[in-house]
Amino acid sequence: MRVLHALFVTLALPAALSSAAARPVTEADLRKHIEILASDDFEGRAPGTEGERKTLDYLRNAWSKAGVKAGAADGSWLQPVEFVKRGPKTADVQFYARGEKIRVVGDELLLIGRESEYQREKLPAVFVGHGVNAAGEVNADVSGKLVFVLSDSAEFLPRELRQMRARREKLLKAGAEGVIAISGEQFNYPAYRRALMSRPIVWAEKDLAVGVEGVASPQYMVALVTAAGGDWDKMRAAAQAADYGGQTLQLSADLSVTSDVRRFTSSNIIGKLPGRKPSTGAIVFMGHWDHLGICRPEGEPDRICNGAVDNASGMAVITEVARRLARQRHDRDIYFIGTTAEESGLWGAYAFAANPVVPLDQIKAVFNIDTIAIAPRGSKVAIIGRGKTSFDPDIERVAQKLGRKIEPSTDANAFLQRQDGWALMQKGVASFMVGGSFADLGKLDAFLKGPYHGPEDEVTADLQLGGAAEDSDLHVALGQYFANARKFPPKKPEKGTGG
Numbered sequence: 001m002r003v004l005h006a007l008f009v010t011l012a013l014p015a016a017l018s019s020a021a022a023r024p025v026t027e028a029d030l031r032k033h034i035e036i037l038a039s040d041d042f043e044g045r046a047p048g049t050e051g052e053r054k055t056l057d058y059l060r061n062a063w064s065k066a067g068v069k070a071g072a073a074d075g076s077w078l079q080p081v082e083f084v085k086r087g088p089k090t091a092d093v094q095f096y097a098r099g100e101k102i103r104v105v106g107d108e109l110l111l112i113g114r115e116s117e118y119q120r121e122k123l124p125a126v127f128v129g130h131g132v133n134a135a136g137e138v139n140a141d142v143s144g145k146l147v148f149v150l151s152d153s154a155e156f157l158p159r160e161l162r163q164m165r166a167r168r169e170k171l172l173k174a175g176a177e178g179v180i181a182i183s184g185e186q187f188n189y190p191a192y193r194r195a196l197m198s199r200p201i202v203w204a205e206k207d208l209a210v211g212v213e214g215v216a217s218p219q220y221m222v223a224l225v226t227a228a229g230g231d232w233d234k235m236r237a238a239a240q241a242a243d244y245g246g247q248t249l250q251l252s253a254d255l256s257v258t259s260d261v262r263r264f265t266s267s268n269i270i271g272k273l274p275g276r277k278p279s280t281g282a283i284v285f286m287g288h289w290d291h292l293g294i295c296r297p298e299g300e301p302d303r304i305c306n307g308a309v310d311n312a313s314g315m316a317v318i319t320e321v322a323r324r325l326a327r328q329r330h331d332r333d334i335y336f337i338g339t340t341a342e343e344s345g346l347w348g349a350y351a352f353a354a355n356p357v358v359p360l361d362q363i364k365a366v367f368n369i370d371t372i373a374i375a376p377r378g379s380k381v382a383i384i385g386r387g388k389t390s391f392d393p394d395i396e397r398v399a400q401k402l403g404r405k406i407e408p409s410t411d412a413n414a415f416l417q418r419q420d421g422w423a424l425m426q427k428g429v430a431s432f433m434v435g436g437s438f439a440d441l442g443k444l445d446a447f448l449k450g451p452y453h454g455p456e457d458e459v460t461a462d463l464q465l466g467g468a469a470e471d472s473d474l475h476v477a478l479g480q481y482f483a484n485a486r487k488f489p490p491k492k493p494e495k496g497t498g499g
């Protein structure tokens with residue numbers, strides 16, 4: 001069998017293969033997948049939901065029909081990733097000033113506990129201004145305390161600590177028991193509240209939740225500090241100094257907080273086309289399968305964020321690229337990865353980068369495919385990641401061979417950190433997004449200001465698939481080129497391949 005099969009491959013396949021591989025991807029090929037992945041039945045593909053199960057089932061079937069093999073550990077298709085998701089339920093709060101109960105007139109305080117039930121008595125409270133000084137050090141003793149911190153940035157803060165998220169991390173590492181952000185102008189109370197109410201998903205390995213955290217409005221701080229006999233305006237003004245050292249409020253708090261805490265497992269899906277010369281490395285096509293799920297409150301007419309463009313379109317492209325690449329043998333292993341939880345922070349991609357199925361230094365190139373159905377046929381080809389490696393001329397050559405024009409600017413790099421390839425790029429892996437969607441930033445902007453991340457990103461008659469089909473062909477060609485050990489890398493032939 002084996003020998004006969006090999007003979008058959010050698011003698012009969014090349015002609016049949018090249019014609020099959022060359023059949024261009026059509027808009028109908030892509031639409032068929034997008035209509036299913038972005039249907040209401042898949043409920044917006046949120047990680048940890050029935051929509052995830054349906055999505056992964058669909059992709060596993062489509063990929064294995066396309067000729068792709070399971071590519072995760074132990075012959076499985078799935079790489080599990082652990083997540084935590086928290087949301088507020090109830091909070092009873094009693095403050096004390098110098099040991100006496102005080103009454104605070106205000107309700108703009110929202111608290112979430114690390115565990116579903118959190119209770120503490122006489123927890124000391126401290127106001128720390130922005131929380132760090134100009135040198136980037138935590139500015140007060142916060143250990144075991146409930147910390148109130150201004151969320152707005154300040155001139156004196158080091159660049160990397162201007163975001164509240166980064167300062168929060170500093171305070172947690174310094175041992176804070178609770179962190180309450182005071183909303184400001186950059187992120188006001190309703191916006192903060194909405195963000196916390198939306199139950200953001202966090203990769204369990206990056207979970208830094210304190211005992212309790214939350215947000216208070218400046219109005220609430222006025223009420224609290226006044227009730228404690230202080231002057232909020234003075235405290236706030238003092239906190240603008242670069243050498244501010246925080247202020248104990250002679251305040252303590254009894255907290256009884258219940259929260260909605262859910263720990264769950266989601267998965268990256270990983271397929272593989274084994275190469276003839278796996279020692280020459282691997283290339284990766286990547287795209288996120290997840291989207292925002294049920295994203296509007298009860299009572300709204302359309303509650304599902306279907307994510308047709310973002311990123312059912314990318315998964316459709318990967319599936320059709322895989323089908324065509326599977327009809328030829330390649331030197332290198334080719335991996336296809338559908339990542340989870342991109343929408344909440346590229347988590348699936350980070351999890352893959354931390355636990356790759358092939359050592360990262362063997363991955364020659366990663367092509368991420370996201371939000372691809374925006375540009376019409378004939379669009380120029382932009383490269384997100386342009387200038388970061390020496391591979392731009394190779395990518396351009398492949399695109400030009402297909403008659404595509406090149407967008408020479410690096411404008412598209414504005415999206416570098418907003419896509420899954422970033423997780424791998426930070427670990428030194430050459431990662432790109434290549435195609436038409438990011439060549440016309442005006443069109444992209446219209447999408448971002450329009451249907452993006454709303455229920456309107458769904459399958460409609462004017463879904464733009466011409467450019468996506470063309471970009472699919474481009475990715476087939478990129479796969480053929482980059483998986484060919486003799487063509488690439490041309491300048492640095494690998495040891496032992498003799499090419």
Ligand SMILES: [Zn+2]
Nearest residue numbers: 310311343453
């Ligand atoms: Zn998105």
